[in-house]
Amino acid sequence: MRPTRILAALAASTLALTLAACGSTTEPSTPTSAAPTSAAPSTTAPAATFPVTIEHALGTTTIDEKPERVATVNWANHEVPLALGVVPVGMAAANFGDDDGNGTLPWVEEKLTELGAQTPVLFDETDGIDFEAVAETEPDVILAAYSGLTQEDYDTLSEIAPVVAYPEGPWVTSWRDMIRLNAKALGLAAEGDALVADLEAQMTAAVAKHDGLAGTSTMFLTHVDTADLSQVSFYTPKDTRAAFFEDLGLTTPASVTAASKDPDAFSGTVSAEQVDTFDDVELIVTYGGDEIVAALEKDPLLSQMPAVKAGAIVSLPGSDPIGTAANPTPLAISWVLDEYVTMLADAAAKVK
Known part of the structure; x- marks a missing residue:
């Protein structure tokens, strides 16, 4: 991360802490896991051309160079880079369905093992986004295509790194759009499209095993x-x-x-x-x-x-x-x- 971006990130963190002291619901906590460096996926697809520009509901984001350090906030965004072979430096801890209380869901754990990676820094979002923890991972991009970001959240995160927000509204981004938007930001648009096609094929096969399911209201x-x-x-x-x-x-x-x-x-x-x-x-x-x-x-x-x-x-x-x-x-x-x-x-x- 460039020094100017680090300073901006720390400024954003200070702002977030000040807001918390004044009654904001965002309270930072200290990450407990080591942050690995993102791993480049194995692919034969043509290399993406940067800069990449993504328009979304909260603004327009331009990513000048292929991100090396990827952070994600809010639910499930980290699954896109992981599915494409990229390990985030930080991601939101699971706060639903976490049966063993370690902050990660089993399919994420399996993917990390498959990639030979440690658990990234886990952001505690119990009381909102931990801006300080995000800044400390020094990301080149922050993925949040499926999220509930407010404009204030987006603006604060944008002081840390370019942010990919949702295309229409909070918490309504389809899984297809989540994959495609986040993948585009990583320079892996073709790989994202292939992932969507693979998942669609899996769904078709699963439903075909059950006569009588189709059309149920x-x-x-x-x-x-x-x-x-x-x-x-x-x-x-x-x-x-x-x-x-x-x-x-x-x-x-x-x-x-x-x-x-x-x-x-x-x-x-x-x-x-x-x-x-x-x-x-x-x-x-x-x-x-x-x-x-x-x-x-x-x-x-x-x-x-x-x-x-x-x-x-x-x-x-x-x-x-x-x-x-x-x-x-x-x-x-x-x-x-x-x-x-x-x-x-x-x-x-x-x-x-």
Whole structure:
């Protein structure tokens, strides 16, 4: 990293700490893992030409030279460089589905082992982005194509290194666009396209094993509070979990599309008194365990949903890696695909 960039990074870090002292939700913590140098992938594709310019929702980013030190923030962005053979110097620690509490999910651990790499510096994002920790890894680029960055986050990170943000809005970037945007920033656009094609082929093969899954009308129920079922919350078609249904041959219920009134929102809520709105929902996916299913079946209103009546519910445990299966990411897709599709097919069979 050039000295001027280091100084800018430290300035950004100081600003972040000052904001934290004044009430910001961003509180830095000290990384605990050693940061490896990024490894160049093995490829026969033509070398990318730099500079590379990427337009996104928070601005325009130009990367002058092929990045050697890659940092990522927010969920799953690190899986793109890893899938392409590049080890980040720093990445966000896993805060969901981490069954052993080491900050990395099993498919990431397997990839690091395959690449012969140590675990990168893990950024603790419990209270927001740790700008100081990011700056300390001295990145040449920061990948965040799938993220919830605010404009302030983006501006602060941009003082450290060029930042690739989301193309449309927070937390709605498709897994395809996440791969393509992050790969382009690394000068690996062709390899990114090949990765997308490979994952699409894997999905087609997995779905082909299960007759009767295609066309099932599926809703992702979220934020279910067993103590208060007065509202029905769901992920809209903009959310990556709901969009993944389409990849697996399922369909989005017309009722969910109609209830998704904010075209930019990734979730929505309606009163349980209007639950008959969702009479076209054949299959429900949600987070939780048996207690969630039991609560839905006992509730006088929600139990009237066709999917609940039929017991066509896939409940994903949040404390286990399979809980992340519903949110497709570059490395997780291959790792959980067959199990997730089987769970969907078994539940869908109850309404066929």
